[in-house]
Amino acid sequence: MDFKIVRATGEDELAVIRDLAIEIWPEVFNSIVPPAQVDFMLSTAYNLEALRRAGAGGEHFHLAWLDGLIVGYLALTDFGDGHGKLNKIYLRKTVRGLGLGRKMLEFAVAWGRGRDLNYLVLNVNRRNVRALQVYREAGWVHFGDELIDIGQGFVCDDHILKFDL
Numbered sequence: 617m618d619f620k621i622v623r624a625t626g627e628d629e630l631a632v633i634r635d636l637a638i639e640i641w642p643e644v645f646n647s648i649v650p651p652a653q654v655d656f657m658l659s660t661a662y663n664l665e666a667l668r669r670a671g672a673g674g675e676h677f678h679l680a681w682l683d684g685l686i687v688g689y690l691a692l693t694d695f696g697d698g699h700g701k702l703n704k705i706y707l708r709k710t711v712r713g714l715g716l717g718r719k720m721l722e723f724a725v726a727w728g729r730g731r732d733l734n735y736l737v738l739n740v741n742r743r744n745v746r747a748l749q750v751y752r753e754a755g756w757v758h759f760g761d762e763l764i765d766i767g768q769g770f771v772c773d774d775h776i777l778k779f780d781l
């Protein structure tokens with residue numbers, strides 16, 4: 617099993633991330649939030665312009681490769697004040713359960729340590745039980761809660777988790 621994570625730097629790779637989100641998000645979130653909210657979030661956060669803005673704002677996108685195929689993505693931000701954020705981390709359903717999510721979290725931790733950050737945070741929907749279990753098993757701890765109004769009557773009801781570096 618040849619697994620690697622590579623920084624995404626080009627416009628074509630942003631399109632790949634968009635397409636992965638369109639594939640992965642409904643399967644992950646349609647049982648957690650209304651499908652209309654998933655569609656709204658995909659249309660607003662994963663169109664190419666939104667991804668370009670996120671990159672210009674400091675998000676570092678990465679693609680996860682398994683045996684020559686792209687199987688997921690993640691995005692990280694260094695805020696320049698000693699902390700960073702794991703903004704996005706997603707895997708295709710076909711490769712979940714192989715330990716790749718754990719490897720992606722290890723990559724995020726190494727990325728943060730390489731920048732001499734003190735800690736990383738992430739947001740996770742409080743009803744995303746599987747993700748919460750993976751994060752907790754990897755050492756992430758509850759740091760707070762956040763209810764985010766994302767527009768059109770939709771909210772993100774999240775736990776904030778923290779990993780001390």
